[in-house]
Every structure is written in structure tokens, then in C-alpha cells.
Amino acid sequence: MTRDTRDTPGDAVGTAAGPATPTETPATPPAESSSAVGTAETARVCAEAVPEADGGAVSCTRLVYAFGDNRAVDGLDLAVREGEVFGLLGPNGAGKTTAIRCITTLLPVPAGMVRVFGHDAAGERMAVRRLLGYVPQQLSADSGLTGRENVALFARVFDVSRRERAARVGQALAAVGLTEAADRLAGTYSGGMVRRLELAQALVSAPRLLILDEPTIGLDPIARTGVWEHINAVRAATGMTVLVTTHYMDEAEQYCDRVGLMHRGRIRALGTPDELRRGLAERQGADTLPTLEDVFRHVAGSGLDDNSEGGFRDVRSTRRTARRVG
């Protein structure tokens, strides 16, 4: 198990480390993206894709983030409501991770606006970081430490008081079902246990917003279910908001209150999984209810077929993530 240097624990919890050094040029907001799938059909499906006025957990307004000429996030409007599980779906290279890294303050906000519980991610970075827990795609646990030591490390970075620390670490481990394995080296954990350990690391600060970037990638179905059960149990107990990216449509259907289908840097459709499926069935006059994947294909069109936005880097990243938890 190796550590990926793109997301260190400091990055992941976002208190000690500054944002990742940008290797990109700031972008200006797009008038209207040339890459947009700008059909009337899309416009109808996207009718809801406008941020709510206020009071939400996360709000992105015309967020743009570019790597050189590549607008990874291209005028993103997104509103996540307090207390919901919101799924950000999209093919490789859709811009999900980049958007999330702007929301977590690990990347700057070159154009547009990002707010987390009303705090400006550009101007109030520390306030934003204090409110969130983040499980990145890349490994954020150290195989040479025990589960308890890993979570304790995050508790220190999060500035959990020394008096409370041991109890909070124990609670976080218990919340993800790792009490018995807590004093074993993380290097001996299964893929599912590693993911639950990373969940405990993110939960130790009792965040109001938990952000998970592909939390179940590379896990078998039982381990995937286990991760979700623990997320849901914590959410039920605390009322925290969850923002999750996933490629798994079945997970989105089962566990997300609402989903945003992202493609080429923007949300192309937004709603509950059921609303999206029924909406497409109505538009197509279909007798049977389409799947969420059908909705996605309808919205993203041919862009999904060749994964045109997701090149070598994206595939490599996905495989590496899958391998390291497998």
C-alpha cells in the first residue's frame, strides 16, 4: 500500500495544509460553453439545475476551473441541501473531483462562487475546512500505523482537544465498525476496512458536511454495502450532509436523495433518481421506466461513448484507486 502524495492527510482534512498548488491558469466564466450539450432536451432536464437562494450546505454558482485550456469545471451551478445525501455522477473526466476540490478549498476558486453553509470557499477557507470531512479518491490512511493511530493523527490535525481525543477516536472507529481491528496495522486491512478507516478519519472532527470521492470504487458488493450502511448510520445519528461522487448508478439510486448528472464540467440533469427516470419516460412516452443510466446517456449523449473527456490520466487514476483498496 503506497501513499499518493496528491492527497495527504493534511490535504484531506484541510486544516494544516494549504490548498494544492495550482498548475493551471485561472479561467474566466464562460458566456456559454462551447462544450455544452446544448439541446432543448437538455435544457428541460436541467430546469432545476440552479442553486437555491441560500440556506444550503453547498452552493456553487458558475464555478469555473481550468487546467491550461481544459475547462475541467465549466460554469457549474450546484446546490446541495442541508441534511441530504447528494450524488454527483459522471463519466471519467466529467469534472467531479475538480469541483469537489474547489468545494473543499484544496483548489482555489478562479471564477464563480462556492459557499459551504454560507461561508465563501475563496475568502473563508478555514471556516469552510472546519465544517467538512473529506475522503479523497487517493489513499489517505497510512499502512504502517494502526487504525487507531491513523484516526488519532487526523484528530490532531483537526485540532480535536487533547482531553476529548481518545474518546472521539474510539467513537469514530466504532461508527465504522472497526473497534475490534483498531489496534491492527492498517496494512493488514481489507479494501472495505481501509475505506471505513478513511471514513473514520473524516468523521473524527464531527463534520457537518461529509464529502466522499468515489468511496466504494474497487470494492466488492458486500464491502460497498458495508461502507454505505456506516455512512447512513452516522448520518441518521448526526443529520450531517453527504456529498458523494460515484460511477455506480445502482448506489446512486439506492442511497442518494438527489443526484446531479455531471458531464463536461456542468450539471446536465438534477433531481431525485425517481424524478429523473420518470421525466425521461414521459418525454419518450416509454411504457417501462428507464434506468438512471438511460437518463445519463440521454443527457450526455455521445460524449459517454468514447469517454472523450477522460483520457489516460483519468483511467490511470481510476485503476490506481481501485487497485489500492482491492
Ligand SMILES: Nc1ncnc2c1ncn2[C@@H]1O[C@H](COP(=O)(O)OP(=O)(O)OP(=O)(O)O)[C@@H](O)[C@H]1O
Ligand atoms: N492535476 C491535473 N492536471 C491536469 N489536468 C487535470 C488534472 N486533474 C484533472 N485534470 C483534467 O480535468 C478534467 C476533469 O478531471 P476530474 O478528475 O475532475 O474528473 P472526474 O469527473 O473526477 O473523473 P474521474 O471519475 O475519473 O475521477 C479531465 O479532463 C482531467 O484530465
